Amino acid sequence: MSANENEYTRVMALYETPDLLHYVQQPENYHESAVIAAIWELEKRGKMSEKARLLLSELLKKQALAEKEIASQEAGNKASDQIDEDLPVLYSTRFVLLFGAFFSVLGGSVLMAINVKKVSKSTTIIPIIAAGLLFSILQELLLVQFKITNTGVVLLTSIAGMYLLDMLFWRKHAVDEQAYIRKSIWPPILVAIALIIPIMYFAYKTGAIAFVE
Secondary structure, three states: OOOOOOOOHHHHOOOOHHHHHHHHHOHHHOOHHHHHHHHHHHHHOOOOOHHHHHHHHHHHHHHHHHHHHHHHHHHHHHHHHHHHHHOOEEOOHHHHHHHHHHOOHHHHHHHHHHHHHHHOOOOOOHHHHHHHHHHHHHHHHHHHHOOOOOHHHHHHHHHHHHHHHHHHHHOOOOOOHHHOEEOOOHHHHHHHHHHHHHHHHHHHHOOOOOOOO
């Protein structure tokens, strides 16, 4: 299309001049682009009035502003998408701590290691997982040694272990809540449940634990 053409130009070329004048006289009844095309056709025919000229100028400015606003919104959306792409996808700190406390410190250390790797690709994650494994082993040995079966004590020691890992490894990499996208918590929870069920079943079958009937 040339500068003075739009999707209504060919239609307006078929109209009689009196029909085109209706678009100028009652522009509120028609689409803005149709009114503009009608005025352009009147200009070609030498029937351009001052009213039509002023109306054309007003409509073109209005369309230009609308197109500028749309372009601005699209640019803003692209910038927002780019920002989202640049943000790391992490498990929330609270979820990592709770996961380690209720499931296992080793499992919590794995989630923490995943977060650290996302935030700092140059940092090795082996010490984090190794620390979680070591704490889990020491925790189990102490619980067995002192014959501790109280769930509250087990939970408290797991919480202490996760806070220890948090202070040693995560806090130096911690990011603001607004500076990352929260990762879904369901995959690690489902994996943990899938691992716990067969372990509990095996313990029950071997007599290591007994359920109250």
